[in-house]
Amino acid sequence: MKYIVQAFIILAVFSCNTQDSFNGDDLFEDGKYAEAIEAYTSYLSTHPDHVKSLYNRGRSYEEVGQTDEAIKDFEAIIDLDPKNISAYLSLAKISYNNREYNKVLIYTGDAIDINENSAQAHFLAGRAEHQLGYFDQALESYNNAITINRDFGEAYLYRGAVKVGKERMRSACEDFKFAKSLNVPEADGAIREYCK
Template sequence: MKYIAIAFIVLGALGCNNEDSINGDDLFDDGEYQEAIDAYSSYLSTHPDHKKSIYNRGRSYEEIGDLQKAIDDYKQLLELDPKYINAYLSLAKVSYNNHEYNKVLIYTGDAIDLNENLAQAHFLAGRAEHQLGYFDQALESYNNAITINRDFGEAYLYRGAVKVGQEKLRSACEDFKFAKSLDVPEADKAIKDYCK
């Protein structure tokens, strides 16, 4: 009887902790990022290797602008699981926003090595290559993203921008119009500016 009582106490404690992780997910979905961080941190205090909670806490830190803590969580996650693709993609996004384009190429390259069919990884690589002035490589990366996901509107938009730089306006306008058909807001301005 004593062992059954202990088992219920242990299971109850685990259940409460699991609620912290689930509550963190709900809080994140509601845009309550600081509260989500607190819930994930509480759960991680007893489950330090729970990958989903580490990743989601990193996303929460990213949302409140605490990028270093987000980066720390993503890197911790990769130490636990070097194949956690979303951590590479998140590090690539943070690096892009920090104008660290060479780092973007490293992280997207790692993600593509794990799964070459990641449209988002090819797209982010294209954005970084575009910023670095590697226009042919950017075009290839955008093409790869579109080949994988034909409805990737932003890839059409930015591929069109590369084509503008290459003075291929007719082809660029086709991309801008396709981006518009996929509800990319910036496509209207691109069409207005370049497509007469």
């Protein structure tokens, strides 16, 4: 009887913890990020190596503006899984938002080393290079992103912006128009300003 009670307690604890992970996923999908953080934290207290829960908790932290906590989760993922491209890209995005462009290039470089066909990694590298004034490198990175994903509207938009800086207006306008055809909202303003 004693073993049956112990087995029941273990099963109940496991079920509760598993439920926390499922609840966290549901809350995350519903945009209830603060509640998702609580559910994931509960689950991670007994499953600290569960990468999906760490990632979604990190994304939830981002959504509520707790970027330091998000960074900790993404770095923990890289410790557990050094080839987790999503964690590198999330760190790159946070670094970009913090205007730490050299860090963006480190994280995107790691991501590209893992998967050279990551359009998002090339795009984020281009954004950082663009901000740092490395226009030729930015152009190459945007080209790479577009080669990998022909429907990457933002890459066309920002490639067009680099071309404006290089006074290649006709080609820039082609990019802006293509970005517009891919429903990039900012493309209209770029067309109005540069394509008369």
